[in-house]
Amino acid sequence: MGGVLVSERASGSDDLPQSVALLEKLVAFETTNSNSNLDMIEYLQSLFQDAGIEPWLTYDKDRRKANLFATLPSVDGVTQGGIVLSGHSDVVTVEGQKWSTDPFTLTRRGDRLYGRGSADMKGFIAVCMSKLESLQAKQLRKPLHFAFSFDEEVGCLGAPLMLDEMVRRDIRPEGCLIGEPTSMNVVVAHKGANLYRCRVHGRPAHSSAPVLGVNAIEYAARVICFIRDLADSMKQQGPFDRFFETPYSTAQTGRISGGVATNVVPQLCEFDFEFRNIPQIDAQDIYAQISDYVENTIRPAMREEWDGADIALEKIAAAPGLNADEQAMMTRLVRALTGDGDIRKVAYGTEGGQFQNAGVPAIICGPGSIEQAHRADEFIDIDQIAQCEAFIDALAGPTGIDNESQ
Known part of the structure; x- marks a missing residue:
């Protein structure tokens, strides 16, 4: 099929960002919408537990799929406020597509990593999870939350269950970063998507x-x-x-x-x-x-x-559609960290509107290109992974959520 397996090229080598090794594992979980996502969610759950964090899960009615929500408290033990790092665990089918690599084996070709979900959006989840240890070491003044959902690709069906549970638990973040692939550019709005029979x-x-x-x-x-x-x-x-x-x-x-x-x-x-x-x-x-x-x-x-x-x-x-408030803390923060002041609005949907309707201001910014999503030979540029890692570092740094002026 061509290309070289990432594991065969030493995932931790100098030319690959640290999160690529985890991305390789996440791509191997075949979390297409017809399948359960529990293996991947339980794997992520174990990574949190190894770090001393106990996530909670919300399930679909058949308990075949689950959302995961976890909180990294502030250095003072505060769990309220802060921001959510949000991604979806599901990927679209590969049926009927002609792939030149195994879609569920992360494969490197030059500066690209090929695999289903590499861009949409396991790349973002891999970055978030690979930064967990360093985030804990930063002694944050505000908490960080991690929200990983199911069935986003078939109508954002999983996130509402998680948002309802957040309300029940009285969790009130100040903002949400939706890590959909935007080439690390800021997207402030998207259309609503409504499907009827x-x-x-x-x-x-x-x-x-x-x-x-x-x-x-x-x-x-x-x-x-x-x-x-x-x-x-x-x-x-x-x-x-x-x-x-x-x-x-x-x-x-x-x-x-x-x-x-x-x-x-x-x-x-x-x-x-x-x-x-x-x-x-x-x-x-x-x-x-x-x-x-x-x-x-x-x-x-x-x-x-x-x-x-x-x-x-x-x-x-x-x-629902998303229309971010330019004066909201989340918008100003992500614009400041990326240096991106352009106005971008997209037709594809995300879970951002659901967070916004739940009272959590959202913004979209993540690694990879949306042009690669859902197609055969989906890939993410290695540089996009590196940029996202640097962004998460900055987000948790003195100019990020710890900056009282935000």
Whole structure:
């Protein structure tokens, strides 16, 4: 497959940052969303325990997946305040992708490290964990928290459980660093991501007598066209935010299934759609337009043909948008440490909006490029790992969270 295994090149050698050895171990955990992440989470848990820190876990309903939260107290034993270092443990599938290396074996080629999750976002987690011992030695005046979630890639499903437990435990951080891959640049905002499923229940009939049935596909198509018209309207009329590459809210249908044969009026049709709202727009306002059309136009029309027909919308996942306050401590701190004053806003979602809605101001900055995420031969530049290590050192230093002027 090409390349050299990191372990074969002495992970601790002078030309590799210290966290690469841990990244090699993390990449080997196949934490795709169809798999459990418990092996990786329990491994991280053991590293904290070895350092004298006892994390707590929150599980999904089947206890196949877990979030991990741990607190490194201040030198005075304070656990309140401080900041959260946040990352997700899950990675996207490699099915259907052509890799030139083993995706679950960290492989070095020149100045790049290849492997699923190397950029998105086990690189950041590896840096955070490899710095644990040195962070303990710094005798911080404020605590650092570590939050590692599950199922971020399928709608940020794990983080809300962890945030609820933080509220229950009365944990109130001052800010959160989301370590998604930004090439160590500051990202202050992202769109909300909202995924829904529409199920249309019609009435089957022979196609020679379609008036005896209710065509589920055709009524689904009306809703799909409405969503497209709504997307066109937002593209043409806004509102707009020029700092996004696509400076308006978007909507689209991504999957559809229905029907059994061409000579049968279809009884069932199901499709999934999403919309991504700029932070200035309430996602509920977009959903309300679609819901109103379904409830007040489509369902009555279907039931005029047959009173047993129905149509329903189901929320699959929703991750709120992030819009960081430039005056918030977290924003000012990360800007000061990186020297980056540019305004960047992105279309992809993170858990930042969930932290923000929970009262924890968030900012996005992490190693690796988002352009490498989710694709075959995902990689992270070694220099990005080194930059992130230097950033974490600075974050915990006298100009970081210990700086009272922040």
